[in-house]
Amino acid sequence: MSSSQWRDDDHDHDPSDDEQAKGNRKRSSRACDQCRKTKSKCERSPTDAELCKNCAASGNVCTFLGPSYKRGPPKGYIHAIEQRWQTIESLLGAVIACPAPQVQALLASLRQDDLARDILNRVDAGPFGPLGRTGAEATKEDLLAQIFKSNESASASSRDAARLRRQSRISREVVSSSQDTIPMQVPTPEWQDRISTLLASAAGTGSTFNAEGPLAQRRRTGDASVFNQFGSTSEFGMGQGQDAWGAMYTMPPSGGAQSDSDDAADDAAEGVGHLSLDENSEIRYHGLQSGLSLLNRSSRKDDRNEGGIWRLPMSRIFPLPSSCMGYLRYHEEEAALPVTLPPVAEQERLLDLYFTYVHPAFPVVHKGHFWAEFNARKHSPPLSNPASPASGSSPPSSAHTQPASPVPRVLLLAMLALGARFTTKNVEPPPAKGEMWTGGKKYFDDARAILNTIVHESRPSTCQALLLLGHREFGLGSMEQGWLYFGLAIRMALDLGLNRNSDKWQYRGAPLFGASEKQMRKQIWFGCVIADEYSAVYMGRPVYIHESEFDIPLPALDAQEETEDWQPARCDPMQMVCDPVPARVMSCFRASATLSVIAGAIVSRIYPVKCPGRRERLQALAELESRLDKFYVALPDTLRCDTITKRVVPPPHILFMHMKYWGVVLLLHRA
Known part of the structure; x- marks a missing residue:
């Protein structure tokens, strides 16, 4: 053994300084085999450069045959590397073991590359592959032994497995040494690009819809055996049949798909082809899946489409005579019911209570617009005006001209029924002992009677009335009835397209809704969101509205309602004394709506019927807790x-x- 085996750490050593440094001890970066075995300090012998002090003293031969491994990285780093390796190989092993035809076709495409095929084969034979799992043991030591067995040379294959399990460090070194002798390419970015191109070309030759079996695939790609019985494909004006029929059932290229998606998004934002008008001049919304936006692109000979808005009245009344005014018929049906409203002074008193105690917490009614309609009702004949267009649904005057109308009675009665819960004057008498007080029941019964007549016709004012009646029923403890009212309101809101952003909806170049109507649509929709979340948490039901199903922004801040002072009503029976404070109605409503969206996500992701895995559940918990913290901050x-x-x-x-907010925090953490 030459002295070259001794490696000094000081590479800048000057030979001229040997005499000065004769007494200094030199550190070696490598120990001989005997010192490694006895774990002794290996120092150069002063008398013999070929031996160390220990070997010279014991008379042993000083050899350097062992591996030249220095002290390794920290144990935590090795553990992290092993954990990532196990995760990746477990995933690849599961993919290799999957019998699905799509997965096997993907693996077959990957095996066309030499390096990819070698990687897949080693994973398949490893402890996490289908072949290796049959022989792998359960413990970590047995797992290391299994890895060692799969990588060691043939001469060492007869070693005892128990000994291998005891020598985990040596096992790692032998595995690494054996792998170093195997010629293997290093993955490069160019290789990754080549693999991506290979997979893309393999995916392009296959059928998009492959789940229906060979017969369906053959029929969709225009196989001659199918079309021969009907004649040549040229009879259908397709040119080359296989390409033409295949184009009907395959997705377009990514660029074209993106372009079509952008066009569809623009059309949806402007409402072109997605809106319809019924015989009551109410706007309905139809999503992309309905196909109406596609029909809007074709020329029509009838008058079903006018300016991008479909005319889709209910059955048995199309074509609608020009002299027929459906909104008048609606108002006459509503006014025909024997419902008596209280005097105007009593209405104003109850409405004052409503806007003091109900509206700030649940502002589904546009306050300024409502008072304008209420004043119109006071100065209008009982049967001469149509139902309220202020529900936010009538097109501009260029499309359908309607006279200004008063507030619908069903909405007014619902508001009176809620306001009557905060007073004992001019309402039902106090109940007997042990019975519930039924204050405002008369107004509630009248509103429900009208509702039973008009509930089949979607109107924003009817949606508002349903929300308020459900709000009242939940307050009285009638959860079942309140749940149904909320459900009807949500369905009606979706029918009216309140979940979509209508800021850019136009009719012949003019905005479809005014500023107050847009604001009211937003208030109604987020009232539905709050009602849905509250009823779902209260009754342990799934939420109906998910945050991916609406894009309407939060209501804008109303300066008047923000700065308006709040204090108990003048007719408050409790005679509470409270200094006036800014109401902040709309900012509070925006915060409550945002909180309800988070609570709805908690119900749908943390409390689903089919519980997710533990990892997904913990990830959702962390994400939702972060959203709650950001909301509060x-x-x-x-x-x-x-x-x-x-x-x-x-x-x-x-x-x-x-x-x-704190209730939602408890809802999240008790899961």
């Missing part, structure tokens, strides 16, 4: 509730929003 100062400093107590609806 982003609250403006006007909506915060500071219990430490002696600030002004916020109004009840802001306090209720904070109660709801």
Whole structure:
């Protein structure tokens, strides 16, 4: 053994300094086999450069046959590498073992490359592949032994497995040494690009819809055996039949798909081809899956489509005579019911209670627009005006001219039924002992009677009435009836397209809705979101509205409602004394709607009928908790509730929003 086996760490050593450094001990980066075996310090012998001190003293031969491994990385780093390796090979092993034809076709395409085929074969024979799993044991030591067996040379294949399990470090070194002798290419970015091209070419030759079996695939790709019985494909004007028929059932290239998707998104944003008008002049929305947007691109000889808006009245009334005014018939049906409204002064008193205690917490009614309609009702004959277009559904005057109309009675009665719950004057008398007080029941019964007559016709005003009646029933403890009212309101809102952003909807170049109508549509929809989440959590039901199913933005802030002072109503029977504070109605409503969206995601992702896996569940918990934290941090100062400093107590609806937040936090963490 030459002295070259001794490697000094100091590579800048000057031979001229040997005499000065004779007494200094030199550190070696490598130990001989005997010192490695006895775990002794290996130092150069001063008398013999071929031996170390220990071998010279014991008379042994000083050899350097063992591996030249230095101290390895930290144990945590090795554990992390092993964990990533096990995860990747487990995933590849599961893919290799999958018997699905699509997966096997993908693997066959990958095996066309030499390096990819070698990687797949080693994974297949490894401890996580289909072949290796049959012989692998359960413990980690047995797993290392299995890896060693699959990589060691033939001369060492007879070693005892127990010994291998005891020598995990040596096992790793032998595995690495044996793998170093195997010629293997190093994956490069060019190789990855080549694999991607290979997979793309393999996917392009296959059929998009392969799940229906060979017969369906043959029929869709235009096989001659199918078309011969009907004659040549040229009879259908297809040119070359196979390409033409295949194009009908395969997805377009990525560029074309993106272009079509952008065009469809633009059409949906403008409402072109997605909107229809019934005989009551109500706007309905139809999504892409309905196909109406495709029909809108073709020329029509009838008058079913006018300016991109379909005329789709209910059955048995098309074509609609020009002299027929459907909205008048609707109003006459509503007014024909024997419903008596209280005097105007009593209505105003109950509405004052409603806008003091109900509206700030659940503002599904546009306050300014409602008062304009209410004043119109006071000065209009009972049967001479149509139903409210202020529900936000009538097209502009260029399409369908309608006179200004008062607030519908069903909405007015629903608001009176809620306002009557906050007073004992001019309402039902106090109940007997042990019975529930039925304040406002008369207004509720009248509203329900009208609702039974018009519920089949979707109108925003009817949707508002359903939300308010459901709100009242939940407050009284009648959850079943309130649940049904909320469900009807949500269905009606979807029918009216309230879940879509209507800011760009146009008719012949003019906006379809005014500013107040757009604001009211947003308030109604997010009222549905709040109602859906509240009823789902309260009754343990699944949510109906998911955040991926609407794109309408939150309602805009109303300066008047934001700065308007809130204080108890003048006719409050409790005679509470409270300093006026800013109401902040719309900012509180926006925060409550955002919180309801998060709560709905918690119900659908954490409390589903089919529980997800533990990993997915933990990921969802962390994500939703982060969303709740961001929501609370982003609250403006006007909506915060500071219990430490002696600030002004916020109004009840802001306090209720904070109660709801902590309830949602409990809902998430108790899972």
